[in-house]
Amino acid sequence: MATAQAQPLPARSKPKSKERSYDLSVLALLLPATLVVVVLFVYPFVYGLMLSFMPQEGGISISNYVKFLQDPYQRESLFNTLRLAVPNTLVVLFTAVPAAYVMRRGMWGESLITTLLILPISLGAVLTSEGIIGYFGPGGWFNQILESLGIIKEPLRLTHNWTGVMIAMYFKQFAFCFLMLLGYVSGINPNIEYSARVLGASPLEVLRRVMLPLMAPGIAIATCLTFVTNFSVFPSAMLVGEPAGATRSIAIAAYQMAFEHYDFSMATSIAMIMGFAELAVVVMILGLRERLYKGSAISGAKG
Amino acid sequence: MESVRRSPWFLAFYLFVFAFTLNIMGIAGNVLVSSFAKSWFGGPLPASFTAEWYPYNFSFYGLGGLMAVTFEVVIAVMALSLSIGFLAAYALARVDFPGKKYLTVLFLLPVLLPQIAYGIPLATVLYRYGLGGTVAGVILANAVPMIPFAMFLLVPFIEQIDRNMESSARVLGASRLAIIRRVLLPLSVPGLLTAGVLTLTSTVANFELTFLVSGAGSQTIVVALYYAMFAAGIRPTYSVDAMAVIYMVLVMIPLAVALRFVRPTQMVFRIGEK
Numbered sequence: 076m077a078t079a080q081a082q083p084l085p086a087r088s089k090p091k092s093k094e095r096s097y098d099l100s101v102l103a104l105l106l107p108a109t110l111v112v113v114v115l116f117v118y119p120f121v122y123g124l125m126l127s128f129m130p131q132e133g134g135i136s137i138s139n140y141v142k143f144l145q146d147p148y149q150r151e152s153l154f155n156t157l158r159l160a161v162p163n164t165l166v167v168l169f170t171a172v173p174a175a176y177v178m179r180r181g182m183w184g185e186s187l188i189t190t191l192l193i194l195p196i197s198l199g200a201v202l203t204s205e206g207i208i209g210y211f212g213p214g215g216w217f218n219q220i221l222e223s224l225g226i227i228k229e230p231l232r233l234t235h236n237w238t239g240v241m242i243a244m245y246f247k248q249f250a251f252c253f254l255m256l257l258g259y260v261s262g263i264n265p266n267i268e269y270s271a272r273v274l275g276a277s278p279l280e281v282l283r284r285v286m287l288p289l290m291a292p293g294i295a296i297a298t299c300l301t302f303v304t305n306f307s308v309f310p311s312a313m314l315v316g317e318p319a320g321a322t323r324s325i326a327i328a329a330y331q332m333a334f335e336h337y338d339f340s341m342a343t344s345i346a347m348i349m350g351f352a353e354l355a356v357v358v359m360i361l362g363l364r365e366r367l368y369k370g371s372a373i374s375g376a377k378g
Numbered sequence: 379m380e381s382v383r384r385s386p387w388f389l390a391f392y393l394f395v396f397a398f399t400l401n402i403m404g405i406a407g408n409v410l411v412s413s414f415a416k417s418w419f420g421g422p423l424p425a426s427f428t429a430e431w432y433p434y435n436f437s438f439y440g441l442g443g444l445m446a447v448t449f450e451v452v453i454a455v456m457a458l459s460l461s462i463g464f465l466a467a468y469a470l471a472r473v474d475f476p477g478k479k480y481l482t483v484l485f486l487l488p489v490l491l492p493q494i495a496y497g498i499p500l501a502t503v504l505y506r507y508g509l510g511g512t513v514a515g516v517i518l519a520n521a522v523p524m525i526p527f528a529m530f531l532l533v534p535f536i537e538q539i540d541r542n543m544e545s546s547a548r549v550l551g552a553s554r555l556a557i558i559r560r561v562l563l564p565l566s567v568p569g570l571l572t573a574g575v576l577t578l579t580s581t582v583a584n585f586e587l588t589f590l591v592s593g594a595g596s597q598t599i600v601v602a603l604y605y606a607m608f609a610a611g612i613r614p615t616y617s618v619d620a621m622a623v624i625y626m627v628l629v630m631i632p633l634a635v636a637l638r639f640v641r642p643t644q645m646v647f648r649i650g651e652k
Contacts, residue, residue, distance in 0.1 A: 108466035123499025189642040199583040206405030214420040258643035307492030
């Protein structure tokens with residue numbers, strides 16, 4: 076298990092030729108899983124895409140998409156989402172990447188810290204939101220500590236606004252990115268780094284010319300996942316934000332269309348806009364990564 | 379490289395991660411303390427404590443029923459994911475075929491794409507076929523990301539099983555079924571356990587799909603918790619927190635088991651790697 080984990084991209088390092096002795100009837104084993112994904116994922120997607128071009132008024136047109144972009148209230152949800160997702164992704168990256176990097180050789184209390192970090196990921200946004208409302212609320216422990224330390228005079232307004240959603244998203248995403256990158260960076264053969272040092276590279280050069288290129292695939296995946304999750308922020312935007320105002324995200328707009336206005340055609344249009352926007356960003360980030368560090372690969376398992 | 383540990387950067391980021399972790403404890407601790415509060419208006423701790431909110435949830439908010447639905451959904455999703463996921467993982471681990479890359483990407487999408495994006499079309503389809511709002515619909519919806527999730531977790535475990543074991547068994551005259559039952563399954567137990575507990579935790583905590591597909595009688599506890607929070611003010615916060623604590627326990631028991639098999643870094647690393 077440990078060796079399988081140490082290679083971040085097993086697909087690439089796998090030998091090309093698998094034994095031919097396995098007859099292709101084994102492929103039948105893939106049928107049930109493929110069937111589920113086709114019937115419950117591909118079909119709804121295609122159905123939704125078609126439905127989005129059949130507005131409630133009848134006929135076949137792109138009027139749903141036009142309506143979404145022309146209506147300032149709906150359009151604003153797209154910008155609300157970007158105002159949350161972009162800064163959050165950047166803050167997460169600029170804290171999680173260096174933190175994982177400097178701690179690549181272990182830290183004191185590592186197992187306890189990483190175990191606690193898995194909590195916001197496993198417990199999910201609903202529970203984290205409930206805790207944040209209490210803990211970061213005007214009378215919560217966070218404000219109490221700051222007040223008793225004399226840092227602030229008045230309690231900070233950290234919940235039921237944009238800041239609240241940013242905090243809620245940050246807890247999950249930082250934990251996720253940090254753990255993922257820590258796993259990734261500690262899988263890089265330390266001898267590569269030692270060799271560079273022995274050959275006279277300064278720590279900064281090692282970081283810039285050796286480690287960052289090696290970490291690039293991990294960082295790219297982490298960025299994609301963080302942004303895509305942030306872009307579809309829903310429960311925390313409803314619970315710790317202002318769902319009628321600054322944090323009315325595009326996911327809220329789609330949900331309201333479907334389950335409050337029962338306009339499933341318009342709702343799927345918004346869901347499609349959300350899906351394609353996410354896809355575009357993922358393609359962009361992965362493309363950028365290819366251009367920046369072409370041909371970099373993780374070599375060697377754990378030392 | 380010992381110098382790393384003495385650098386100011388290490389200290390700064392270590393303190394940052396440490397403070398972050400303390401805040402997580404604060405967030406979880408706040409819910410726990412509040413669930414035992416009789417009244418709590420400011421101050422580090424509630425003025426007086428009570429355990430009444432726990433029975434209150436069972437008698438007034440049907441927590442027993444919610445837990446029954448949650449167990450039903452979780453067990454069904456786990457059984458589906460492990461059985462279907464195991465078959466697919468075996469095929470992916472053992473044979474190469476044209477288009478394997480594309481099929482892998484197809485399996486990746488439901489795990490990586492945000493559920494709210496494909497949940498709305500999925501809910502639309504399920505409602506159209508009369509499955510919306512039913513427990514069966516909730517199970518089907520949750521199976522969409524969980525089957526590939528279990529499958530991707532199982533692939534490395536199956537890859538590790540020596541092919542010669544299977545060949546030997548075949549040479550010695552074992553039928554295909556016997557090979558699966560007497561060779562493959564016993565050797566896959568660690569993988570099945572890991573995939574099982576991780577599917578279990580994820581399904582209990584899976585909010586979006588369940589939220590979009592469930593109706594009055596088919597809510598799991600996390601969806602009920604959302605509604606309780608969203609309608610804050612109707613019932614005491616302390617009782618919502620008591621429900622949150624019960625949910626927390628339901629997630630953390632399988633999680634604690636899972637952490638016996640995998641390290642936290644591996645857990646998300648695996649998810650990210652896919």
